[in-house]
Amino acid sequence: MAQLTLPKNSKITKGKHWPAPAGSDVAQVRTFRIYRYDPDADTGPRWDLFDVDISKCGPMTLHVLIYIKDEIDPTLSFRRSCREGICGSCAMNVDGRNTIACTKGVDELKGSGGVISISPLPHMAVIKDLVPDLSDFYAQHAAMEPFLRTTTPEPQKEWRQAPEDRDKLDGLYECIMCASCSTACPSYWWNGDKYLGPAALLQAYRWLIDSRDEATGERLDALEDPFRLYRCHTIMNCTQVCPKGLNPAKAIGEIKKMMLERMV
Amino acid sequence: MSSGWNDPRPMSPFTSIWRWHVTMVTSILHRASGMVLAAGSVLIVAWLFALAAGEKQYDKMMELLGSWPGKAVLFAFSLALFFHLLNGVRYLLWDSGYGFEKETANRTSWLVMVMALALTLGLWAAGYWMFEAFPGQKSH
Numbered sequence: 023m024a025q026l027t028l029p030k031n032s033k034i035t036k037g038k039h040w041p042a043p044a045g046s047d048v049a050q051v052r053t054f055r056i057y058r059y060d061p062d063a064d065t066g067p068r069w070d071l072f073d074v075d076i077s078k079c080g081p082m083t084l085h086v087l088i089y090i091k092d093e094i095d096p097t098l099s100f101r102r103s104c105r106e107g108i109c110g111s112c113a114m115n116v117d118g119r120n121t122i123a124c125t126k127g128v129d130e131l132k133g134s135g136g137v138i139s140i141s142p143l144p145h146m147a148v149i150k151d152l153v154p155d156l157s158d159f160y161a162q163h164a165a166m167e168p169f170l171r172t173t174t175p176e177p178q179k180e181w182r183q184a185p186e187d188r189d190k191l192d193g194l195y196e197c198i199m200c201a202s203c204s205t206a207c208p209s210y211w212w213n214g215d216k217y218l219g220p221a222a223l224l225q226a227y228r229w230l231i232d233s234r235d236e237a238t239g240e241r242l243d244a245l246e247d248p249f250r251l252y253r254c255h256t257i258m259n260c261t262q263v264c265p266k267g268l269n270p271a272k273a274i275g276e277i278k279k280m281m282l283e284r285m286v
Numbered sequence: 287m288s289s290g291w292n293d294p295r296p297m298s299p300f301t302s303i304w305r306w307h308v309t310m311v312t313s314i315l316h317r318a319s320g321m322v323l324a325a326g327s328v329l330i331v332a333w334l335f336a337l338a339a340g341e342k343q344y345d346k347m348m349e350l351l352g353s354w355p356g357k358a359v360l361f362a363f364s365l366a367l368f369f370h371l372l373n374g375v376r377y378l379l380w381d382s383g384y385g386f387e388k389e390t391a392n393r394t395s396w397l398v399m400v401m402a403l404a405l406t407l408g409l410w411a412a413g414y415w416m417f418e419a420f421p422g423q424k425s426h
Contacts, residue, residue: 029291067296118305144300147293256380258309258391272386
């Protein structure tokens with residue numbers, strides 16, 4: 023049975039409140055409720071409130087986090103690298119939706135009751151603050167064997183592909199593995215150990231329809247299982263949140279079609 | 287992960303922080319309406335039993351179904367039927383590879399909810415109209 027609430031050790035308590043410094047322009051101050059967890063402390067996770075003068079930061083949510091770390095609380099932990107939507111490191115839940123903080127404009131955030139919540143990617147083990155453990159997620163990606171599998175002898179130059187076959191990879195190869203989609207998926211929440219999740223399945227489809235790949239049958243065999251593929255119930259959260267605008271739900275639908283087509 | 291969290295580290299919040307999408311609403315409603323239909327089929331069997339048991343028992347059943355709580359149950363049953371039927375078409379289209387685009391899925395979500403409600407109200411309006419039009423029929 024699906025667990026709808028957090029387990030005992032994960033209940034979130036009220037934490038600190040960091041008011042904006044005196045003299046801040048009140049109209050520019052927005053309140054961010056940020057999930058905090060310190061593995062070295064004996065206490066569980068908490069919500070800290072930060073009142074931030076957003077005229078002091080850049081336009082993106084990541085800028086706010088960096089501002090908080092630099093100016094308010096240097097212990098705040100989060101992953102970030104490229105700051106331009108290509109590395110996928112800063113994926114987190116912002117304002118109730120998974121996204122990458124670096125491409126999410128603060129002006130886009132609605133908030134709830136004047137407070138914008140920021141928490142780690144949902145239903146994951148938290149290492150610290152906004153940093154979740156993605157080991158299982160990466161293992162699922164690796165299990166998809168995300169590389170060309172061939173049996174024919176290697177050509178002298180490159181494996182050739184017609185432009186129209188190459189076009190089929192558009193909307194698939196762009197995945198940056200930020201895990202926004204998989205950790206948005208209720209099926210992945212309840213069965214993340216057995217269901218592969220949208221990111222891994224999009225990756226699987228990227229190789230299934232690659233005209234150069236010669237392991238289509240084996241790849242489909244590996245997905246033929248009540249959980250791995252078929253736990254997708256087309257809830258669509260993956261497609262709703264993908265910060266790159268990709269459509270994992272459609273890719274999964276296409277895999278289901280391939281399964282059916284090879285049976286009839 | 288569904289049963290028991292053995293990790294010493296906390297699990298990050300999920301249901302408590304998520305801002306719902308309309309496609310998520312229709313997904314959960316599909317499941318809920320499916321459960322209502324399963325329960326409703328038991329009701330149909332009970333009605334058939336009453337029919338087979340004789341006039342007195344049948345009258346009693348019809349009295350029960352004709353009461354306000356009975357009508358409320360039947361209304362929910364018919365609403366669940368229309369919703370499940372219409373949303374089922376979305377699943378058929380998805381299985382054929384259509385309707386996965388975000389905007390399309392959002393629009394069809396709203397469409398099936400509005401249409402299910404409209405068809406249910408239409409069915410009940412038609413039912414009441416027939417009852418009015420043929421007053422000779424015995425009211426149960």
